[in-house]
Amino acid sequence: MKKIRTPFFIVNPKSYLYGEESLQLALVADKLAEKYGIDIFYTAPFTDLANIKSHTKYIKITAQHMDPLVPGRGMGYILPESLKAAGAEAVFLNHAEHSLTLTNLVKTIKRAKELDIITIVCADCLEEAIAIAKLGPDILLCEPTALIGTGKTSSSEYMIETTTKIKEIDKNILVMQASGITTGEDVYKVIVNGADGSGATSGILNAPDKGKKLEEMIQAIVKATNENMKY
């Protein structure tokens, strides 16, 4: 099992960035991961993973999805072994934009464990998060679908409740909160409210200077960590 340092941060450019642009932001993330000693996960289109891996050293290369298939048929599906071979260390599953059947989610988490790939599993409400918690994901992201892309963050109460409920079921699961993160302040709030990690998409991509915005968020992770360690 891979060890994840907390609090971590996930940069998730979805399908907004690809090719050279995706690589450029990955290089920034890599420098920040080294400079601040923070675990940064970086997602990219499947086609970009190997190239980003070969140009970076500190970020965790993360796929946006994978399927439960094994080497063989499966034309056009995402073979877990192909992600591993490309250098991916982690994978998102069940994102609101890519729901999985429960049956496939169970199988895909099993395949990830076989290949030692970190699973970041998404839930869009607390009931779903609780069911997923029983499946032993590494990271559980509890993000109300209605808030995705809105720039509105979850309330502190929501964050504390979901984190607590998930940890009660399985204390080894890392809980991530990431709705509407647009500033370092948002990231700070998430971490001091007890989350193990945060992340952003549009909050970074819409900034005039993506690299600077990302550094602001990573610095907030550091600040919140120091804050938390006082207690």
Add this chain to the structure above:
Amino acid sequence: MKKIRTPFFIVNPKSYLYGEESLQLALVADKLAEKYGIDIFYTAPFTDLANIKSHTKYIKITAQHMDPLVPGRGMGYILPESLKAAGAEAVFLNHAEHSLTLTNLVKTIKRAKELDIITIVCADCLEEAIAIAKLGPDILLCEPTALIGTGKTSSSEYMIETTTKIKEIDKNILVMQASGITTGEDVYKVIVNGADGSGATSGILNAPDKGKKLEEMIQAIVKATNENMKY
């Protein structure tokens, strides 16, 4: 519009090969494409496309699927622009193992045309092939699903009928026949029966020496071409 030399050949290892193994067979295909002057399409998992592209010169890098999305959201889906950036020149659509809704098939073919990506669209019966022919694919593969992986080829009558019917609708469409191709003889039969191309998966992968089997098939393409030119 890209010009495709006919008869062409498609090597489609699906999800059987990935990483180093996929690259090795691609290198063989690349040498054969150069040696015999034949257009060879080579499919690979999305993660492998860029790497294979950077190690080859003659084969046409081919993706196994893509989605109709544009840069933006679309977590875990296959962005056409990401394929293009990775060096892909062609894409399979609507394979029997990855059926598309008609609505998405229409949209995805449009996206491919925008990006000048060659479309290889699959049909599993003649009725479906006829409908697809109206959508203007570059290559239409009419493969009875029941024969996939069986080592049984379609009958000459079936091949001639489907090729004729498709060309009647749009004479620019290249017709591919590829059911149960396991020998050079099978490939030869397909081409002399009027198909513009052929291809194989298990026929190559199950051979004791994949490269040798592939060369046997490419030589059959050459032989059939010479045969056809006599008339």
Add this chain to the structure above:
Amino acid sequence: MKKIRTPFFIVNPKSYLYGEESLQLALVADKLAEKYGIDIFYTAPFTDLANIKSHTKYIKITAQHMDPLVPGRGMGYILPESLKAAGAEAVFLNHAEHSLTLTNLVKTIKRAKELDIITIVCADCLEEAIAIAKLGPDILLCEPTALIGTGKTSSSEYMIETTTKIKEIDKNILVMQASGITTGEDVYKVIVNGADGSGATSGILNAPDKGKKLEEMIQAIVKATNENMKY
């Protein structure tokens, strides 16, 4: 093959109405079908079809979807034979809210022909309509998805172009235009522009008196028919 009298009208309450409410509107439609001698198709949830059939004589009971399965497995899918047994005479396929894979669309149209069920197949753009036309549907509904539920009708140019293109491929196909129909005037416009039929959902359901609104639309069918017959 069932004979459909044109111009026809389709009342499609989708999942807005069910049970008693659905039956009440069906009874109104039945009276209007008798009174004006117009073929009226009436859709309802699967559970309501048999009951509506047993209380009506003139409307054509229409299912909102069916699957290509044959009697056997297929838990929770819509068996064509079960629709037929319930008295359904027609079925919608490939509605924008229920896209079918092309493979299943081909199979389902075949099953409908076997059972002599009228197919009303939807397309959301002209390219899709043209592909569907090759599959031999009884009625083809070419409704730009963007207009559904907006109260905006397609332009006369759009209606004439789609109708012409579809008839060129197969003159036996009846073409329906139904985007944004909210008044008798809208229905009239559709029919004088050459469509074989029209229909509505929200245009009827949002009216203060659904029955009265429906009669307004049926009267417009009659008026347009008389108008067309003059020429």
Add this chain to the structure above:
Amino acid sequence: MKKIRTPFFIVNPKSYLYGEESLQLALVADKLAEKYGIDIFYTAPFTDLANIKSHTKYIKITAQHMDPLVPGRGMGYILPESLKAAGAEAVFLNHAEHSLTLTNLVKTIKRAKELDIITIVCADCLEEAIAIAKLGPDILLCEPTALIGTGKTSSSEYMIETTTKIKEIDKNILVMQASGITTGEDVYKVIVNGADGSGATSGILNAPDKGKKLEEMIQAIVKATNENMKY
């Protein structure tokens, strides 16, 4: 919340029976439910539910699936309110032949609770069953997909382990075991191994006399109940 008497039995003819044939077996089931005082759930195609309800008094009318939609759009989907209006008291969800996304499973169970519809939720392995148990289904059917239709029953160890694990998570959930039930003896074995209910499809449908086979199974329920009460 509806009270379910245990042990119960589920007759699930899937899409094998429809119309008159489905009604005939339902009538037999109804008589047996009355005669033996056993809760019998009876599934049928959506189109048949209302008619079966109107001809029976004791069986629980059960739908094979439903969708999470609310009255409104949703062309061709299964509106929960339409099932309720037709007299359905229960619904299968996530059957191996009709997998649901986890997100939709959560929503659909909520909708069922709102309408007081009993949920019979299927899992195809223990991990999946455990996740589902957190969602509060009324009945949880843990049926290894590989055994469906084979006539092979689960081992006693498997049955006892799954029942125990599910009850540990939520003791209110009724656990059903139903793989490969073909004889009264199979049913008896399931109930004495601690399950709250059993059921069959092909075990009944393949019998020369379906009604007699069903009575054999119901009698086994009675026998096992008496057996269990001794301890």
